[in-house]
Amino acid sequence: MKSISAFVLALVFTLVMVMNVGAQSAESIWLTTNTTSYKTNETVIITVNGVSATPIQGFTFQIRYDPACLRPVNAVSTIPGMNALPLPQLAGQADGSYASTTPQTANGVLAEVRFLALKGCQTNVILESAALAIRNESGFAAPVPGVVVDQKNLAFTIDKVAVAAQSPETLTGSVLPLTPPEEAGPNISGWMIALAAMLVIGLAFAAFKLFHIGSTAGSKPGTSVPQPVLQMKHGPNAGANFQLNKLPCFIGRHPMNEICLDDPHIIDQHAKIFAQDNGYYLMDLGGETFINGRVVRRSSTPLKSGDVVRLGKSALFVFGS
Amino acid sequence: METATPTSGTPVGSPTIPATATATPLPNGTLTGKVLAGKPVTVSLYSGNTLVTSVSADQNGDFSLTAPAGLYTVVATASGFLSAQGSANLIGGSTSTKPTIDLLAGDIDANNVIDQFDAMTIGMNYNSATPSAADLNNDGVINVLDLELLAANYRETGPLVWEISYP
Numbered sequence: 001m002k003s004i005s006a007f008v009l010a011l012v013f014t015l016v017m018v019m020n021v022g023a024q025s026a027e028s029i030w031l032t033t034n035t036t037s038y039k040t041n042e043t044v045i046i047t048v049n050g051v052s053a054t055p056i057q058g059f060t061f062q063i064r065y066d067p068a069c070l071r072p073v074n075a076v077s078t079i080p081g082m083n084a085l086p087l088p089q090l091a092g093q094a095d096g097s098y099a100s101t102t103p104q105t106a107n108g109v110l111a112e113v114r115f116l117a118l119k120g121c122q123t124n125v126i127l128e129s130a131a132l133a134i135r136n137e138s139g140f141a142a143p144v145p146g147v148v149v150d151q152k153n154l155a156f157t158i159d160k161v162a163v164a165a166q167s168p169e170t171l172t173g174s175v176l177p178l179t180p181p182e183e184a185g186p187n188i189s190g191w192m193i194a195l196a197a198m199l200v201i202g203l204a205f206a207a208f209k210l211f212h213i214g215s216t217a218g219s220k221p222g223t224s225v226p227q228p229v230l231q232m233k234h235g236p237n238a239g240a241n242f243q244l245n246k247l248p249c250f251i252g253r254h255p256m257n258e259i260c261l262d263d264p265h266i267i268d269q270h271a272k273i274f275a276q277d278n279g280y281y282l283m284d285l286g287g288e289t290f291i292n293g294r295v296v297r298r299s300s301t302p303l304k305s306g307d308v309v310r311l312g313k314s315a316l317f318v319f320g321s
Numbered sequence: 322m323e324t325a326t327p328t329s330g331t332p333v334g335s336p337t338i339p340a341t342a343t344a345t346p347l348p349n350g351t352l353t354g355k356v357l358a359g360k361p362v363t364v365s366l367y368s369g370n371t372l373v374t375s376v377s378a379d380q381n382g383d384f385s386l387t388a389p390a391g392l393y394t395v396v397a398t399a400s401g402f403l404s405a406q407g408s409a410n411l412i413g414g415s416t417s418t419k420p421t422i423d424l425l426a427g428d429i430d431a432n433n434v435i436d437q438f439d440a441m442t443i444g445m446n447y448n449s450a451t452p453s454a455a456d457l458n459n460d461g462v463i464n465v466l467d468l469e470l471l472a473a474n475y476r477e478t479g480p481l482v483w484e485i486s487y488p
Contacts, residue, residue: 058441083447085440085468087475097437099444133441139452140430141441234466288359293473295357295423308469313460316469 027052027144029061029110029130030151040162043169044070044115046125046154048096050132050147055103058082058133058141059110063094069121069158072178076171077111079104084176093128094178099141106132113178120160127152228273228280228303228321235315236261242317248274251311252285265312273303273319280304280321288312347389348413355382358399358424359470360459366409367394382421395419395483401454403428403435403474407483420484426457427471433479435471443468 029050038044048061059082065072072094077084081100089095094113115125132144230242242259250257254268261270270287273280282291283300290310291301303309307319356362356378364384365375373393378384386395390413397405402424409417427435429442431454442455446463450456457467 057445060437060441083444085437085444087437087440087472095437097440097444099441099447101445101447101449131437133438133445135442135445139442139446139455141438141445143438290359290470293426293470295359297357308473310458310466310469313458314466316466 027054027132027147028150029059029127029132029147030149031063031125031127031154032151033154033156036155037157037159038117039159040117040119041165042117042163043073043166044117044156044158046113046115048075048110048113048127048130049108050106050110050130051108052106052132052144052147054134054144056106056132056144057101057103057135058097058099059106059131060097060133061094061111061113061130062096062128063113064092064126064128065094065115066121066123067092067180069118069123070115070125070156071118072180073114073116074171074178075111075113075176076173077176078173079106079110082174084174086177089178089180091180096176096178098174098176099133103134111176117156117158119158121158122155123158124153124155228319230259230273230309230317230319233308233316233318235312236263236266244273248272252287261311261315263312263315266315267312270311271309274300280319282309282319347391349387350390350411350413351416352386352388352393352395352409352411352419353416354384354419355421356384356397356399356405356424357382357421358402359426359457360399360401362397362399362424364395364397367396389413396480397422397424397483399424401429401457402426403433403477403479403481405483406480422481422483425474425477425479425481426467427474427477428479429454429457429471435474435477440468440471440475443471 029048032047032049033045046063050059075096077098081102081104082098083100085097085099087095087097096111096113098111127149130149132147133141134144136142228244230244232238232240246258249259250269250272251259251261252268252270253261253263253266257269265288267287269285271285271289272283274283280303281300282296282303284296289296292308303319305319305321308316309319310316356364362378362382363375364378364386366373366386366388368391373388374386376384376386388411390411393409393411395407395409405422405424407419409419411417425435427439429439443463446452446455449463450461455463455467457470460466
């Protein structure tokens with residue numbers, strides 16, 4: 001009798017141990033939320049959770065949402081050392097990635113994702129894809145194998161009753177902006193198209209008159225557009241803002257340039273920014289020049305607000321107009 | 322019953338070549354072009370899956386390859402960049418020129434897509450020098466400048482199509 005009891009106890013113990021081991025090795029990612037009912041203008045908070053027996057050095061998630069109902073604002077991770085990786089967003093998908101230079105424990109909240117409730121609606125958010133990542137022996141990010149994506153879908157009810165617009169919260173952790181790209185308006189009816197067309201024609205006529213008068217008065221092209229600004233983000237003069245009051249504006253290492261950047265990888269006269277046809281252009285003058293990562297070689301490229309320009313190896317600025 | 326046993330290395334049914342005959346080598350053709358990337362570029366010619374020849378482009382991205390006349394696949398690669406691939410018809414005694422092409426920075430793990438894992442590789446190795454594929458601007462340190470380059474090409478896939486060249 002004793003031996004049977006001992007056998008049963010051993011069996012139970014073994015089963016419990018197996019179950020525990022199974023639970024600990026179950027790498028998974030899932031979504032949660034504290035509440036599924038919100039009012040218009042309220043902040044909808046979705047939590048991305050993850051568990052991994054292996055310490056992680058990164059994670060990524062892609063959450064599908066209805067852009068007519070929700071607008072993503074940001075994500076925040078409070079995992080120590082986990083840094084946000086800002087990447088371009090798609091309409092309808094909040095795409096977040098974080099990475100750390102050192103391994104971190106993943107056992108619960110990976111990040112909180114905030115959306116703004118735009119209007120009264122019933123809507124779902126779906127965890128389209130997600131991964132936990134390690135740094136492999138070669139130094140590259142690699143997925144933690146066997147991660148299961150649970151609880152992919154959350155349903156929300158947004159009341160059309162609007163609350164006052166909420167002031168931004170003070171967030172603790174690494175904040176990742178999830179600003180969606182600008183979209184064209186939905187379902188524009190015929191009369192709206194006609195109205196818009198009339199408006200465009202009127203504006204074009206006004207612009208033509210303005211430009212024409214400006215030209216005959218001897219003004220420089222482009223004087224009707226606002227003064228552009230270069231925000232130095234990296235390299236020489238990092239943190240400085242240059243208002244481009246005089247165009248063309250020459251940039252280079254030589255002190256005679258309008259913007260002089262003392263950097264060995266910048267040539268004496270590296271690039272120039274000039275105005276033409278109510279727009280701005282950057283011309284490479286023989287140095288190493290990139291706009292949004294694309295090479296510009298001895299040619300002119302239109303500049304638009306937000307373009308990231310790199311000169312040489314370290315000088316990086318954002319163009320604003 | 323006798324069975325035909327092909328000689329090793331000789332295709333079955335090949336005509337017998339007289340001992341006095343000498344094979345005339347095909348005349349060489351030349352392929353030139355320019356590949357732009359922020360890092361060293363290698364341009365290779367393939368016949369099917371067989372590498373025929375490869376060369377490093379110079380600092381300006383210019384390259385010149387010489388190979389027997391024929392139709393090849395030409396591939397341009399740079400560490401951390403999406404590769405470019407096209408065809409090249411080399412004609413004996415003449416030079417063909419490929420159009421200039423920009424390789425796109427960001428395919429750090431060389432899987433032909435610039436994705437979150439490439440970005441995470443930058444984040445995991447921030448302020449270090451390795452892996453060198455993540456140092457997209459080749460300045461010796463992996464940092465926000467490399468992430469900016471990657472972000473500009475995020476979600477792009479390769480290999481990039483390298484237009485057909487004409488002699």
